[in-house]
Amino acid sequence: MISRKRRTITGRQVSASVPVSIKPAKSRRIIRRFHFLINKRHILCNKLNISLADNDENANKTAISNSLSLELKKQYEIGTSRNDMESYLLKVQSLQSDQELARCLGYIMHQIHNRGGLRDYQLASRVGQTNNRGGDSSKILVQWLQEMGHKSNGLLSALEIGSLSTENRISTCGIFRPVIRIDLESSQPGIQKQDFMQRPLPKSENDKFDFISCSLVLNFVPTPIQRGQMCARFEQFLKTNGHLFVVLPLPCINHSRYMNKDHFMQLMQFLGYSIIRYYEAKKLCYILLRRTGIQHQHDDDKFSKKHKFYDKPGFNNFSIIL
Numbered sequence: 315m316i317s318r319k320r321r322t323i324t325g326r327q328v329s330a331s332v333p334v335s336i337k338p339a340k341s342r343r344i345i346r347r348f349h350f351l352i353n354k355r356h357i358l359c360n361k362l363n364i365s366l367a368d369n370d371e372n373a374n375k376t377a378i379s380n381s382l383s384l385e386l387k388k389q390y391e392i393g394t395s396r397n398d399m400e401s402y403l404l405k406v407q408s409l410q411s412d413q414e415l416a417r418c419l420g421y422i423m424h425q426i427h428n429r430g431g432l433r434d435y436q437l438a439s440r441v442g443q444t445n446n447r448g449g450d451s452s453k454i455l456v457q458w459l460q461e462m463g464h465k466s467n468g469l470l471s472a473l474e475i476g477s478l479s480t481e482n483r484i485s486t487c488g489i490f491r492p493v494i495r496i497d498l499e500s501s502q503p504g505i506q507k508q509d510f511m512q513r514p515l516p517k518s519e520n521d522k523f524d525f526i527s528c529s530l531v532l533n534f535v536p537t538p539i540q541r542g543q544m545c546a547r548f549e550q551f552l553k554t555n556g557h558l559f560v561v562l563p564l565p566c567i568n569h570s571r572y573m574n575k576d577h578f579m580q581l582m583q584f585l586g587y588s589i590i591r592y593y594e595a596k597k598l599c600y601i602l603l604r605r606t607g608i609q610h611q612h613d614d615d616k617f618s619k620k621h622k623f624y625d626k627p628g629f630n631n632f633s634i635i636l
């Protein structure tokens with residue numbers, strides 16, 4: 315159970331202190347719906363030749379208003395005819411006219427940013443972090459750090475990307491001070507609204523972090539190239555020998571045509587990390603890496619292209635390209 319400020323997932327008004335609980339099936343539905351929207355957004359942007367270099371709402375609005383679209387802005391700002399738009403979304407691949415494509419994109423933006431799509435997605439994810447649903451993923455990180463001899467003396471700085479709560483173990487364990495928490499959409503005080511890809515670069519080694527946590531964020535990033543850009547960017551925020559904690563849904567690693575555990579590890583080694591810990595749970599995999607700065611060499615196109623490792627029915631297309 316968690317506290318939430320504005321409304322329940324069904325739209326009912328609640329006071330700040332009323333805890334909200336969402337049944338697992340409903341959480342899954344919200345999360346699936348959100349991934350459906352960002353997937354369609356990606357297809358539409360490609361068809362419209364709009365480059366959404368990030369997930370930022372304002373950047374999206376700018377990209378959109380520069381390119382098309384009274385039609386699109388109209389949909390974005392007021393949103394209309396839900397049933398029609400939903401049926402359009404199911405056939406975006408076959409839509410041809412820019413006007414139709416722009417209407418769909420505007421509708422998606424409206425759903426994500428104005429109709430609470432991202433907010434409800436975060437809420438569903440936060441409910442998934444409660445103890446009776448497995449707890450937040452930084453529990454594993456803290457357990458590992460304690461095994462490695464780190465004490466609760468607040469000597470290390472941490473950046474938590476995609477932060478949904480100030481109460482996660484990373485914030486309460488006492489090992490880290492400060493913990494800077496950022497998210498595309500701040501869901502509570504203490505979490506800055508910021509896109510990591512737009513975060514100003516540190517000016518000196520001292521401004522860098524000892525730890526970066528990136529739990530269930532890479533899979534949220536819409537394209538393989540943008541995921542690669544995020545992986546490459548961590549380095550600029552990490553002190554030498556600093557640690558990076560990555561959590562991914564297990565199917566990204568064990569059920570993708572274009573990714574597996576070895577390939578992910580080699581990609582991170584190529585970027586100058588060594589692997590410290592790896593753990594697979596039922597649904598997630600947890601990886602702790604240390605930034606050594608020593609890059610492992612590989613064939614030129616090993617990470618700059620997709621390589622098909624498996625071609626089995628039901629596999630997904632998760633990949634990372636540098």
Ligand SMILES: C[S@@+](CC[C@H](N)C(=O)[O-])C[C@H]1O[C@@H](n2cnc3c(N)ncnc32)[C@H](O)[C@@H]1O
Pocket residue numbers: 369436439440443451475476477478496497498499508509510511528529530531534535561
């Ligand atoms: C599934 S939630 C995961 C949250 C939490 N870290 C966890 O482990 O459950 C993904 C979050 O990552 C955030 N996110 C995605 N891309 C981001 C970026 N470029 N910068 C900051 N936050 C980002 C999203 O807004 C979303 O709240």
